[in-house]
Amino acid sequence: MRRKKYFAVHAELSPRAKTLLGIFSFVLPVLVWCIVSYVPAVWHPLVVVSDPGSVSYFQVDMRVDPGTFAQETATAAAENRALPVGKPANPVYLPAPDEVLKAFYTAFTTPPASRDSPWLHQSFWHSIQIIFWGFTISSVFGVPLGILCGTYTPISRVTEPFVEFFRYLPAPAFGALAVAVLGIYDGPKIAIIVIGTFFQQVLIIANTTRKLDGALVEAALTLGTKNVQLLRRVVIPGILPDLFRDQRILLGWAWTYLIVAELIGTTSGITWFITQQARYQHFPNVYAAIFMIGIIGLGTDLVLAYMGKRFFPWDSNGKV
């Protein structure tokens, strides 16, 4: 009975069940991660050395192949030397949850390696600015153009086929070109985000605009509404909640271009932090930084979803 209720197609769940399952969607991967990290029998393909004993090339915290470790132990035992001590461990690129959790704090408090390098929060702030400008520039042109395409067929026909073609060109492919034109600092990075977002934006918003109920436009016409008024008083307010949802999705899209964009020219922002930490094998910091991007992205989206509900109280299909 219960199972039937839960697994009906498009089953309605209680708000409580929804929240619980939502939390569970986060708990589940973390649980898997914990098991892989804390249960030695699960994976742990290496041995981390805690005391090198008499083995000359072993060092504390060195990770060695268990075969090698066993062989060295056997050799030392046979020759009556001090035995090395170690325990099973995962590779260095898979830190345990507690290490990453600690890194969430320490990544901010650790001073940068060289004095003129940015701190983590400075790197983040830099990345957020890149996203902001990239997304804003794209929206300033993309949103009006999308609305015009969705409203007026000739504009759509003269724009969309080319846009459709252009959106298949991968944005990072323009990296070298962007550097040649805009230099090596923030210019080319913003450009990549604009290229990655703009063309999708035009098409998505044009489609959203086309989906506006034609009967509303007709009703407005019979009330004596004329051309530009129709756009301003019917089309734009009519699509606004959907437009807002589209923009939320597109903002997420812009974030996914961030890392590639920041590698272009001089590496900067959060990408610089991540590559830098990975070079020194500070993998907890790497994970922490990656998760922080996710948290910022999801956090922004939740805030925007909440704002959407406040802005458009009349929107009945306002699903988050």
Place this chain on the structure above:
Amino acid sequence: MNAKKTLPSYLEQTDAVKARFDRLKAREVILEVNNLGKSFPGTSGKGEKETVALKDVSFQTHRREFLCIVGPSGCGKSTLIRILAGLETSTSGKVLLEGKPVTGPGKDRGMVFQGYTLFPWLTVKRNVMFGLEVNGAGHDEAESQALQWLSLIGLEKFANAYPNQLSGGMKQRVAIARALANQPRILLMDEPFGALDAQTRARMQAHLLEIWRKIDITIIFITHDLDEAIYLADRVLVLKAHPGEVQELIEVPVAHPRSTDQFITDEFLATKARLEELIYAKSSHDDEEELYPMMSRLAEVDDNVE
């Protein structure tokens, strides 16, 4: 219904009804439709012929007349009202509103659609203000007029509600108020109560008659519900399908003021019989109409429902 009495002819009118029609026809003509035709081009690649939706439709309505248009499906009644509204263009013929040709949509012709077309982002009050504002009225003036219209339809309490908080009947009342707020010469209604349940529809019909009595408005009302047509209309324009042509313009002999009690009067039934004859007698021979296939019995032999 066993004691079948012979009904009077639907053409018989009492003196009062006749006098009323004389007065109606003495009023000036508001809308004149002359030899209106509409055809849709066929898909030439598939060798399809063009479809004729309307052919040679002509009629007139007088000021403050309530005209219903009925017809079988495919008779082009919706196309007709959309041409009157200016939402579609005719391929031949003319529509004259107070002598001036109709070329596109305008505020002199209000329209109420079957679907709910209130602007969901505007409150009820702002919906009613919409037409006034796009035609240049100031906010305050539009607001005070809108509130008057809302009190006329009895929804002033819902002035600040959004359309999605209203029932279907309320939405259509607001849609009527919104159309009327522009003070159009004519109100076009395309099956406006078609989506409502029977009870709400009956209330809306009474409500519409009440509004019509109070306001200088001419109404053209499309419906497929014959009772509704007879109950509401002064005259009923009957169209036939393929192509859509005028079959008859019937003067409804039912006395005014109308009430639901009149549904069983002789005049009402006679008119309805005539409408059914015109609309259904024809379509039963229509090649589009499918006969029931022979059905074999699937229930138990002694398990009878009748």
